[in-house]
Amino acid sequence: MTRAISLRDVTKIYPRDVVAVNRLSLDISPGEFVVLLGPSGCGKTTVLRMIAGLEDITSGELLLDGELANAVPPGERQLAMVFQHYALYPNMTGQQNISFPLKIESPGRDTTNQVRETARLLGIEDLLDRLPAQLSGGERQRVAMGRAIVRRPSAFLLDEPLSNLDAKLRTRLRAEIATLTRHLGVTTVYVTHDQAEAMSLGDRVAVMRDGVIQQIGPAREVYQRPENVFVAAFVGTPRINLLRAAVHAPLDGRLNIDFGTQRIQLPQPLSPDHQMLRVQMGREITVGLRSEAARIASPQEMRPTEALLNGVVQHVEFQGHESLVHVSTGAHPARVEGLEAPRPPAARRARGQRAGRKAPLRRLVGRYLSRSEGAERPEAERRNEPPGAAPPPPTAAGRITDGLVVRTSADAQPRLGERVPLLIDLDQMYVFDEEGQRICPAPPRRPSFSR
Numbered sequence: 164m165t166r167a168i169s170l171r172d173v174t175k176i177y178p179r180d181v182v183a184v185n186r187l188s189l190d191i192s193p194g195e196f197v198v199l200l201g202p203s204g205c206g207k208t209t210v211l212r213m214i215a216g217l218e219d220i221t222s223g224e225l226l227l228d229g230e231l232a233n234a235v236p237p238g239e240r241q242l243a244m245v246f247q248h249y250a251l252y253p254n255m256t257g258q259q260n261i262s263f264p265l266k267i268e269s270p271g272r273d274t275t276n277q278v279r280e281t282a283r284l285l286g287i288e289d290l291l292d293r294l295p296a297q298l299s300g301g302e303r304q305r306v307a308m309g310r311a312i313v314r315r316p317s318a319f320l321l322d323e324p325l326s327n328l329d330a331k332l333r334t335r336l337r338a339e340i341a342t343l344t345r346h347l348g349v350t351t352v353y354v355t356h357d358q359a360e361a362m363s364l365g366d367r368v369a370v371m372r373d374g375v376i377q378q379i380g381p382a383r384e385v386y387q388r389p390e391n392v393f394v395a396a397f398v399g400t401p402r403i404n405l406l407r408a409a410v411h412a413p414l415d416g417r418l419n420i421d422f423g424t425q426r427i428q429l430p431q432p433l434s435p436d437h438q439m440l441r442v443q444m445g446r447e448i449t450v451g452l453r454s455e456a457a458r459i460a461s462p463q464e465m466r467p468t469e470a471l472l473n474g475v476v477q478h479v480e481f482q483g484h485e486s487l488v489h490v491s492t493g494a495h496p497a498r499v500e501g502l503e504a505p506r507p508p509a510a511r512r513a514r515g516q517r518a519g520r521k522a523p524l525r526r527l528v529g530r531y532l533s534r535s536e537g538a539e540r541p542e543a544e545r546r547n548e549p550p551g552a553a554p555p556p557p558t559a560a561g562r563i564t565d566g567l568v569v570r571t572s573a574d575a576q577p578r579l580g581e582r583v584p585l586l587i588d589l590d591q592m593y594v595f596d597e598e599g600q601r602i603c604p605a606p607p608r609r610p611s612f613s614r
């Protein structure tokens with residue numbers, strides 16, 4: 164049997180007014196694999212512990228298969244939890260550790276076959292006679308998984324189960340977990356702060372921040388259509404380029420996006436998405452460009468859906484199969500707060516949570532106070548330039564300011580300090596408003612219930 168898990172408007176407030184989870188709603192279908200992703204302290208583990216019954220719910224409802232379960236004792240929920248720290252009994256062999264939950268359930272029962280079958284599924288038959296101290300980290304985590312699945316639970320709750328392992332083993336084990344849970348067809352909730360892990364696992368990813376789900380959907384959708392600037396910045400490697408900008412729409416000219424030292428003109432006729440930008444005139448916007456949304460190529464190669472910026476190569480990261488080129492454009496980077504920042508004090512957090520779901524821009528997007536080189540030039544001076552005409556001066560040797568990170572083939576070898584044209588794919592350009600919400604491409608219309 165596999166379970167449907169629903170959280171309805173669930174809040175968790177710890178002592179001293181710490182709002183760990185704030186009116187969170189989530190429906191997980193039987194057999195579904197959902198990943199909770201977010202920075203440290205955003206409330207992921209608390210959600211998992213409330214589902215497991217290890218933490219009381221302050222308000223809201225937990226439903227298991229549609230039945231209210233807030234008060235059901237953990238042992239009666241038929242859920243298995245696997246933690247980051249394997250928590251194996253050190254004086255028990257693999258066999259004894261795995262069989263332990265069965266022995267607790269019915270002492271005296273012969274568990275040999277069940278344990279063997281579980282060990283076979285996990286490929287750890289040869290480890291059953293060993294003590295935890297005689298196992299590697301990955302092997303211990305497999306035994307811990309074995310102990311979790313041996314009772315055939317109706318759902319798995321996995322709390323960063325791989326974070327103690329090295330990168331290679333993590334990649335292998337996460338593939339194994341995905342295969343295993345699919346094979347067992349069991350509902351799985353998996354917590355991680357590692358976005359690469361989240362993207363490679365699961366049917367849906369829920370991105371959390373400060374106890375609130377920012378977006379939930381298939382990994383591809385979350386990556387390609389981030390609903391706000393936080394999701395855009397949290398998901399994806401290398402991190403998305405976020406630039407401060409403003410929209411200009413001269414009566415007699417073409418709509419353009421102004422980055423301070425350079426502008427890009429939007430192609431005419433304006434696409435429906437770009438038309439939405441007119442209402443942003445006079446307000447600050449944030450432009451998001453993933454590293455694959457720009458390419459270093461001659462302006463002669465520019466496609467109708469591309470626009471030109473100029474930049475100076477600051478740094479090249481050779482990655483083997485590709486290179487990441489950091490290009491300074493003179494645009495001011497936008498900084499997203501709370502991605503890895505230390506936790507704010509409890510009282511401030513509680514006040515912030517009460518302010519509600521739509522946080523103002525200053526909470527979502529912080530701005531660098533410092534200006535980069537060549538940034539401040541009079542508007543009049545810039546109006547006379549063709550779009551994309553003004554690359555910033557090269558930076559002093561060794562100094563890397565916040566450049567645009569662009570993917571290139573590994574063969575491309577731009578020189579440091581070289582001025583390069585950047586072709587920006589406007590179909591892959593995101594625009595976020597002052598609130599940090601995505602306005603371009605336009606979000607899908609929410610269903611209207613008014614007649």
Ligand SMILES: Nc1ncnc2c1ncn2[C@@H]1O[C@H](COP(=O)(O)OP(=O)(O)OP(=O)(O)O)[C@@H](O)[C@H]1O
Nearest residue numbers: 177178181183202203204205206207208209210356
């Ligand atoms: N028992 C507790 N008492 C008080 N505050 C707590 C308690 N447990 C967690 N918190 C706080 O609740 C917030 C959410 O914690 P939680 O462990 O759920 O976050 P998380 O996203 O799982 O973080 P991490 O990835 O670091 O494990 C944090 O601010 C944390 O300090």
